[in-house]
Amino acid sequence: MKRVRRWMPYEVSQYHETEQWLERKAAQGLHFIDCRLGLAAFERGERKTVRYRLEFAHRFFAPEPEQQELYKEMGWEYVTNIRNDYFVFRTEDPEAPELHTEEGLLAEDVKQIYRKQLALGRTLAFLLPLFVVYILLYGILLRGPLWAAACYGTWGPLLLALCPLFFAAQVIRNVVLAQRFKRGVQTKRTLLPLRPYWLAMACLVVGMLCLYKAQGMLFQQLNKTPPEELPVPTLAEIDPAAYGELTEVLAIHNDPDRLGAYWESGRDFSCINGYGVRRDLLVSRTSLEQHYELHPYYEGSHMVEVEQEAYYRVDTYDCLTAGMARALAELLRTEKEDRVWETVEEGAVWTAEDECQRLLLCSGRRVWQVTYLGEAELLSFLPAFQERM
Amino acid sequence: MPKRPLETLSEAMFYVLMALRGGERCGVEIADFARQRSGGQVRIGPGTLYAILAKFLEEGLIEERAAEGRRRTYRLTEAGGELYEGELRRLRRCIADAEEGEA
Numbered sequence A: 001m002k003r004v005r006r007w008m009p010y011e012v013s014q015y016h017e018t019e020q021w022l023e024r025k026a027a028q029g030l031h032f033i034d035c036r037l038g039l040a041a042f043e044r045g046e047r048k049t050v051r052y053r054l055e056f057a058h059r060f061f062a063p064e065p066e067q068q069e070l071y072k073e074m075g076w077e078y079v080t081n082i083r084n085d086y087f088v089f090r091t092e093d094p095e096a097p098e099l100h101t102e103e104g105l106l107a108e109d110v111k112q113i114y115r116k117q118l119a120l121g122r123t124l125a126f127l128l129p130l131f132v133v134y135i136l137l138y139g140i141l142l143r144g145p146l147w148a149a150a151c152y153g154t155w156g157p158l159l160l161a162l163c164p165l166f167f168a169a170q171v172i173r174n175v176v177l178a179q180r181f182k183r184g185v186q187t188k189r190t191l192l193p194l195r196p197y198w199l200a201m202a203c204l205v206v207g208m209l210c211l212y213k214a215q216g217m218l219f220q221q222l223n224k225t226p227p228e229e230l231p232v233p234t235l236a237e238i239d240p241a242a243y244g245e246l247t248e249v250l251a252i253h254n255d256p257d258r259l260g261a262y263w264e265s266g267r268d269f270s271c272i273n274g275y276g277v278r279r280d281l282l283v284s285r286t287s288l289e290q291h292y293e294l295h296p297y298y299e300g301s302h303m304v305e306v307e308q309e310a311y312y313r314v315d316t317y318d319c320l321t322a323g324m325a326r327a328l329a330e331l332l333r334t335e336k337e338d339r340v341w342e343t344v345e346e347g348a349v350w351t352a353e354d355e356c357q358r359l360l361l362c363s364g365r366r367v368w369q370v371t372y373l374g375e376a377e378l379l380s381f382l383p384a385f386q387e388r389m
Numbered sequence B: 001m002p003k004r005p006l007e008t009l010s011e012a013m014f015y016v017l018m019a020l021r022g023g024e025r026c027g028v029e030i031a032d033f034a035r036q037r038s039g040g041q042v043r044i045g046p047g048t049l050y051a052i053l054a055k056f057l058e059e060g061l062i063e064e065r066a067a068e069g070r071r072r073t074y075r076l077t078e079a080g081g082e083l084y085e086g087e088l089r090r091l092r093r094c095i096a097d098a099e100e101g102e103a
Helices: A015-027 A067-074 A102-140 A145-151 A155-180 A196-214 A217-223 A254-264 A322-332 A375-388 B011-021 B028-036 B046-059 B077-102
Strands: A003-007 A030-036 A039-044 A049-056 A079-084 A086-091 A271-272 A281-285 A293-295 A301-304 A312-317 A349-353 A358-363 A366-373 B063-066 B071-076
Touching: A003 A030, A015 A030, A015 A049, A015 A086, A030 A086, A067 A079, A067 B028, A067 B046, A067 B071, A102 A155, A155 A196, A217 A293, A271 A358, B011 B046, B011 B071, B011 B077, B028 B071, B046 B063, B046 B071, B063 B077, B071 B077
Parallel strands: A030 A079
Antiparallel strands: A003 A039, A030 A039, A049 A086, A079 A086, A271 A349, A281 A293, A301 A312, A312 A366, A358 A366, B063 B071
16 A cells, blocks of 8 residues: 655644544545654545544553543544544544534543643743753853854854744744634644744754764764874875975874974974864974974963074964864954965864964864964064963 | 542433443443433443543542453442432432423
């Protein structure tokens, strides 16, 4: 039997419409068998006159076996439940009595549906301020520009920011529907074809996935290979046209000993798939061409003491996501900057050039800005640096 | 909020008690009894019947007896019998009042 799926077009309070909709489908040869995540499944078959009735679900999953048995003996067959709100029964027997023959008892069920709608509305109304607080904290913690950069760099935060709006729409919708239900107004159509709650959930899931992916976690999960463990490319694998003539390639893996040893070896270096410097380390170029040392790192900006009257400042920025890091690096880039700015997906390329005024390195969630300090900049920066030291 | 005990019986409730007054019956037999005794005037749907039975069980007006597979039979308790008698008296009084008024 071929199965056909259709969106369930009505809300929980529109049970009469749902019953009629299922009966119309049966008359077209589509017989209702299941409903999951708002999608109703039908089996194509003979066109029949079938009565469908919905009963408020007093328990999860399915009616009690005794109840099903009683209903069956009286001509009604249990089909499935819809969203755990209703149990659906059907009969082809025109003589079978109506499921509910007393309005008083049915009214009790109706009241429960109304209460459920309002409870859902209240829950969403409670969640809404939490989302707003989350968004505010997110913006405050990341301090203005980065918040903008986040929106620029990845869809994640933007999608998460849309969540409360859709939740708010759902709250309003629930309360409106509950009020209409209380007044006994049965609408033929839903207020909106797409439920805001679905949109909110979609934004939440996709937004979190965006952040997750941006942070590299998804990458790690999928590949089981963290970026630090990526294989070191050989010189033959590196395109000189893209990265310049390299004499040696080193994956530093945030290992200060190897990093120091390498720098102290006095060779020009390039780094691919490595991170260049660790967060708690500072590169100090005591010789522009030959000698590198490591110094304890301080939060914020740092100056590199350099012999031969060349001074560099190293600023390190940590971002929440790789997308934000790329966006930040883009923001930091200026027209005056030398073109020593490269990023690759899961690593970075850092080519040392003696004459660069500024070097931007974006790797993973971190951005380094290495700036050449002329005399004026040096004088303005020196007191702050000495104070820190 | 605690549930209110039954104050008055609906027509279907009254027929359910009446059916069980005659002895143990299962759900379908109760519905059939009501339909036959009322000459087809009272039809109790399965949803209504199930809700009434659940309510009566909760109130201690009926009790479950032997279960054949999933089919259960019910019988009236003493409290159920008293409620039925009380309701019967009330209805008789109502009819008597009505007839007196007519005369």
